[in-house]
Amino acid sequence: MKKIKIRPVWLLDVLSFSNRAKQRKKRIEKTKEAPVRADYSINRLAGELHPEQLCLVVRDCVSFEEAQGTLFTLSRKGGGPLPVFEAGQYLTFTFAIGESLLSRSYSICSSPREAREGFYRIYVREGPDSFAAGWIRKNWKSGAELKAHGPNGTFTMRPLRDEKQILALAGGSGITPFVSMAKAIRDGLADFCLTILYGARTAAQMPFLGKLREISEKCPLIRVVPVLSDVRDHDAPDGFETGWIGEDMVRKYMPQGPFSLFFYGPRPMYELACQTAGALGLKRKNLRYESFGLSSDDKANGNGSCRVRVLLPDGEELELVAQRNESLLVAFERGGIAVRSGCRSGSCGFCRCRVLQGEYQIQESEKARRRADSEHSYVHTCVCFPRTDLCVALD
Amino acid sequence: MEQLFDVIIIGAGNGGLAGALDCTCAGKKVLLLEKNPLPGGCATAFCRGRFEFEASLHELCAMGTEEEPKSVRRLFADTKGAPVFYKVEDCFRLMARDGEGKTLDVTLPSSRERIFSTLKELARDAEQGVQDFFELMDECAAGVDYVNKTGANQNKRYLLTHFPNFVRCGSHTVSEVFRALRLPPALCTVLGAYWVYLGVDPDRLSFLHYALMARQYFDDGSYIPAYTSYQMSLYLLDVVRRQGGVVKFNTKAKRLLVEDGQVRGVITDGGTYLCRTLISDISPHMLFGQMVPQNLVPSFHKKLAAARDGKFSARFLVLYLGLDAPADELGIRDYSIFLYSDPDPSKVYRTMMDQNEPVQSAVFVCPNVVNPEASPEGTCICTLTAMAPPELFEDLDGLAYLQLKERIAKGMLDLLESRTGFRLREHIEEYELATPVTFARYLGTPEGAAYGYEAQGLDDIVTRCRTVGEESLFENAWQAGAWGEFGDGYSSAYSSGRAAAGRALRYLEENPV
Numbered sequence A: 001m002k003k004i005k006i007r008p009v010w011l012l013d014v015l016s017f018s019n020r021a022k023q024r025k026k027r028i029e030k031t032k033e034a035p036v037r038a039d040y041s042i043n044r045l046a047g048e049l050h051p052e053q054l055c056l057v058v059r060d061c062v063s064f065e066e067a068q069g070t071l072f073t074l075s076r077k078g079g080g081p082l083p084v085f086e087a088g089q090y091l092t093f094t095f096a097i098g099e100s101l102l103s104r105s106y107s108i109c110s111s112p113r114e115a116r117e118g119f120y121r122i123y124v125r126e127g128p129d130s131f132a133a134g135w136i137r138k139n140w141k142s143g144a145e146l147k148a149h150g151p152n153g154t155f156t157m158r159p160l161r162d163e164k165q166i167l168a169l170a171g172g173s174g175i176t177p178f179v180s181m182a183k184a185i186r187d188g189l190a191d192f193c194l195t196i197l198y199g200a201r202t203a204a205q206m207p208f209l210g211k212l213r214e215i216s217e218k219c220p221l222i223r224v225v226p227v228l229s230d231v232r233d234h235d236a237p238d239g240f241e242t243g244w245i246g247e248d249m250v251r252k253y254m255p256q257g258p259f260s261l262f263f264y265g266p267r268p269m270y271e272l273a274c275q276t277a278g279a280l281g282l283k284r285k286n287l288r289y290e291s292f293g294l295s296s297d298d299k300a301n302g303n304g305s306c307r308v309r310v311l312l313p314d315g316e317e318l319e320l321v322a323q324r325n326e327s328l329l330v331a332f333e334r335g336g337i338a339v340r341s342g343c344r345s346g347s348c349g350f351c352r353c354r355v356l357q358g359e360y361q362i363q364e365s366e367k368a369r370r371r372a373d374s375e376h377s378y379v380h381t382c383v384c385f386p387r388t389d390l391c392v393a394l395d
Numbered sequence B: 001m002e003q004l005f006d007v008i009i010i011g012a013g014n015g016g017l018a019g020a021l022d023c024t025c026a027g028k029k030v031l032l033l034e035k036n037p038l039p040g041g042c043a044t045a046f047c048r049g050r051f052e053f054e055a056s057l058h059e060l061c062a063m064g065t066e067e068e069p070k071s072v073r074r075l076f077a078d079t080k081g082a083p084v085f086y087k088v089e090d091c092f093r094l095m096a097r098d099g100e101g102k103t104l105d106v107t108l109p110s111s112r113e114r115i116f117s118t119l120k121e122l123a124r125d126a127e128q129g130v131q132d133f134f135e136l137m138d139e140c141a142a143g144v145d146y147v148n149k150t151g152a153n154q155n156k157r158y159l160l161t162h163f164p165n166f167v168r169c170g171s172h173t174v175s176e177v178f179r180a181l182r183l184p185p186a187l188c189t190v191l192g193a194y195w196v197y198l199g200v201d202p203d204r205l206s207f208l209h210y211a212l213m214a215r216q217y218f219d220d221g222s223y224i225p226a227y228t229s230y231q232m233s234l235y236l237l238d239v240v241r242r243q244g245g246v247v248k249f250n251t252k253a254k255r256l257l258v259e260d261g262q263v264r265g266v267i268t269d270g271g272t273y274l275c276r277t278l279i280s281d282i283s284p285h286m287l288f289g290q291m292v293p294q295n296l297v298p299s300f301h302k303k304l305a306a307a308r309d310g311k312f313s314a315r316f317l318v319l320y321l322g323l324d325a326p327a328d329e330l331g332i333r334d335y336s337i338f339l340y341s342d343p344d345p346s347k348v349y350r351t352m353m354d355q356n357e358p359v360q361s362a363v364f365v366c367p368n369v370v371n372p373e374a375s376p377e378g379t380c381i382c383t384l385t386a387m388a389p390p391e392l393f394e395d396l397d398g399l400a401y402l403q404l405k406e407r408i409a410k411g412m413l414d415l416l417e418s419r420t421g422f423r424l425r426e427h428i429e430e431y432e433l434a435t436p437v438t439f440a441r442y443l444g445t446p447e448g449a450a451y452g453y454e455a456q457g458l459d460d461i462v463t464r465c466r467t468v469g470e471e472s473l474f475e476n477a478w479q480a481g482a483w484g485e486f487g488d489g490y491s492s493a494y495s496s497g498r499a500a501a502g503r504a505l506r507y508l509e510e511n512p513v
């Protein structure tokens, strides 16, 4: 190759090239010694938004007897602002009941702005098989200290994805994320129209109805329609619908123009929401849902029990008995093994562990597992049911 | 009694995993510590709805072919569970706007011959320039090879007679060398566009660094794995475990035990472990700033950290889109498109780093174009990556941050649609935006930097490679990953991890118990 034509100053280059290492050393030597800086504003913000753990205190609790629920107001232990969140996100609490180590997630039903003012609100309702919720209602009293993770979750209104009009279908305590969304709209933190079809058996089982009506009176973007399933038409008070929230009801209240259907509730209701969305010709992206836990259908996986050998991160190992019709996560919790959880429906991945031996079944309806995880037998334990004896390792 | 390991590695990113691979392969007792529940660091994936998103990988270099594997492919040589890799045919498509609203639109293929013919079309008299350019890159590669092999004993005369142009260019920037080569402006635009993968603009980027990386990329093209880079991370993890390595996730290194200038162990939130050597796959700033009492930090490293403070490389914004239509239906034909706001790549950088300017340049990637398994049938995934000035995220409160994120996401989508003509908005089924705050959260790097130290000036890669031998963190501790001597990028991080492992193994051999 011919020599590159080079400006005269480049003649010095040979020297400067071989001197680069020396120059580097000189420059470092010349710098004044100082403590190494590890504190940066961006990292501080990351830590504030996503603390490793939250230590919370129950500031106040209000029980709704007929609804079998309790509304808790929580603040930070020692006071001060709490991490902000997106309306629709949840907190995950970890606690021990006897030998069991449990974790449960509850949607935040206060406004993101109120987090900055120092409190979150969550609502805990006792269902037919919600042993943990019953215990929480009895044991979390004013002043109780709680350990939590979060806020987390993806059941939020996203402006680039969702339509500007949201039709929300909420069954029972499934109302909580929408209460937070309504408050976020009221507080000017979100800008969309929210129509909520709020279903419950009776009016007394709608602890949030008063608050929602109050907000909607002041804020024209929000509308709430209470729907009573256990009350006959002519017995219904003014302003209430009756029956089940199905296609007809949705058609009656759906916004004009494009909208997204948001659904939060137990799995059987989800099927109904899907059918409705199908009948209305909604695109898949316009149906957002989050279910808490799995339906009993999903759990049907035969009877009997399996033995599960668990290799713990510290090298210890222990053995548990797991029911075939309960998820590995539940078996771990009963066995007193601390495993993180979040959504309890297969999507967040917090409960992930590795199966070394044995057969299992993954709930088909929930598939948010990384494909490489599947290849390497990592499972999300909340949707994984044992079929044979298993050996699993917790990282 | 605490357990004693031959090597403790902090961080299971690309550097940590590659280092662990070599150390366990040599039969050493290895402990790999990772604060997250997953391996990989940047080399990871996340799920939203029915989509699985690649977190960071655009292009995997140093792969070679199946018949003639190069360094990165050789890491995945063990056939058990090895990822399938798909070839990315083109280097990139560049769409650079000029002041008059015209757009230079060029697709740069890979392989030298095809690049030749593309560039020849672009400017008159380009031929000689392109030829010189490639010959110079070859000479630089050979020169660096010689320097690396001979180390301090290099023969200056030999160097000058055999690699004269390499020596001449050795301390100059990409822009300076382009000028010296008299490359026509259009070629500077196209060839200079590659800077974005190195995080430093051509006006400041060392030509040697550029030449070493770009040459591979231009000649060989690149690859991506079928199931995202997380598949590569899990594969490496699996091999490390099979070779007897101990790996602890959810375990954060808190403090180093230092005695007489040596690391004796690591205190973690899950217990204390003793070691004979240490490899750090986390940033030196965080290692020395958080895990070592200041009076035990070597004076050299305190000075080095002070000299480097504020010189972290790229902070990124990444918009991940899960779309409910296939790529071809949306008119997407290219794997990657560089959307630049100016024909001058250095100006592109300066605008990117101006906090008063909204995002104006970005890199678009659609893995479905080369990887049929990138997302479920009837859908596709796209990502848009831009650099962010860190000031944008300083002193923000949480609510303001969440709102800023949505504004940025919208701005990036607007940019993408208006520059490419793609209509994507109504197809967005899932999306997510990662910011420097996101990177800070998962990686723990200062200011969420993802590319290590800025590879220029003090930290010019070629200089660092020559001095790394004398710059161990402690007598028995070495740096791996993007903060290591080779800088950012998958192949570089793997290489620095393996180089650190080499140093640890040598140390163990020279200092038997």
Ligand code: FES
Pocket: A340, A341, A342, A343, A344, A345, A346, A347, A348, A349, A350, A351, A352, A380, A381, A382, A383
């Ligand atoms: S708890 Fe979310 S995936 Fe299991």
